[in-house]
Amino acid sequence: MRGNWLTTMGWRHAVGLLAVAFSLIPIVFVVSSALNPLGTLSSTSLLPVHGFTLDNVTELFGGTDFGQWYLNTLVIAGTASVASIFISALAAYAFSRFRFRGRRISLLSLLLIQMFPQFLAIVAIFLIFTQVGEYWPALGFNTWTGLILVYLGGAMGVNTWLMKGFFDTLPKELDESATMDGASHGQIFFRIILPLVTPIIAITGLLAFIGMMNEFIMASVFLTSSSDKTLAVGLTGMVAANNRDAQFGMFCVGTLLTAIPTVGVFMFLQRYIVHGLTGGAVKG
Template sequence: MAHRTDTVRLRGRRWWRELGWRHVVGVVTIAYCVLPLLYVLSASLNPGGSLTGSNDLFRTVAGQNYADLADGDFGSWAMNSLVVATATALGTVLMGAAAAYAFSRFRFAGREATLTGLLLVQMFPQMLAFVAIFLLLLSIGDVFPVLGLNNQLALIAVYLGGALGVNAFLMYGFFNTIPRELDEAAKIDGASHAQIFFTIILRLVAPILAVVGLLSFITAYGEFVIARVVLQTNDRFTLAVGLYQWASDERNAPWGLFAAGAVLAAVPIVVLFQFLQRYIVAGLTAGSVKG
């Protein structure tokens, strides 16, 4: 009987050592992530407009803050963010896929050096160059006003330039997993490189395209520093810049309205993530199988 008790105790210790502690870490992590979200949601439903008044979660539940959003510029900010983020995501996917296909399938002088250069450039965050970006757009605006300051197209161009390197390198690993025999068979049938790329390759690399598009959308949707430098007027602001205007005065900020705007701003990201989640695991792992 004692031997059986000792065996059960050892099994319990082994379970705790191998699995039990992971459950504790998981519960703590979930609580750490969920509690701030519940606090913001509670603040958005509190008509008092004070964060300190939301310490008791969901003590007051009303939709006044969400109704007040319709009276301001939140709608135009949301539309601007969606336009910029969608255009950036689509452009990043197309440009990155084209670059990755060229690096994966073609052999040309400077190929290895260019790949290494793309990787090294990504070591420096884009926000370090915001002064240079400001001066560059200021000069370009004198010649091409549509690409100057306070234009969404200029902001999209800046985002595309910053995202091309890392995404092309990420896609490059995934493209290498596609057998070259498919390209050769298509060439025998008379297909051009463009036909191979658009009708065969892009369908096979759909997981990495979804991942890159999702990451690019999220980055452009919530980016603040570059957007604040490029966009100058209230009607051109994105959500990140517009919501910052509400929260800039900490003492008199409409925190309830800010929380309601933050909750609604998160909806497109959640919806897009749910729509693309079946591609995410495959897209993030398959490219690491073959370099």
């Protein structure tokens, strides 16, 4: 590598620093609002000039159902993302390894169906679940199971495509030699393929989890009673028009606490994420 430091390295650091500043400004703002003793939006500035306090935290846990929302969100998003990844891994395996009638058309239809924004069908889903709730109250409105089922409806979509691309990169010889050794298709899938695709499983799982955690419209239709809400529904309600200013500090505490699991998993999976996201797409 020739040339002076400025042209090879300097611009890299400049871009990096600017991008980091861009990324961090809103987050620093959230942190200082969360620690702001006044707890209002109007009194918050970028850096915490009013001092530090944990009042917003106690207020959040004491005055709202935040703990319950947190639990609901972890259970709903956790269950739904694990189940959804399992379902799409199964489907991706079938599309990648078997040749059957209707394969091409199924793959293309999956892509098309996925483009119908599910929330445009919200009226239809509402009507379906009104009926469902009458027969099976355990699946109706204000239940975890009903919402999870709705999320699973979309499980086969994008994730299957992403995973199929990745499965395609695994050499077929692997399957063939395993078959020679007497392995069944189930053994090949669970013992050979799945362990090899851990990166893509990790990344799609994380993407699904983030997506479901942030999902707001379906959840707001489904979960109306306060103790059943998810974080997205509960926190958004906290800064609704009339108490937008006053509860901003609490809201920011909630935002930071919501981010903890995702940021944690992100740090943990960093290496997988970069390979996982592009592996399937690039090598296809």
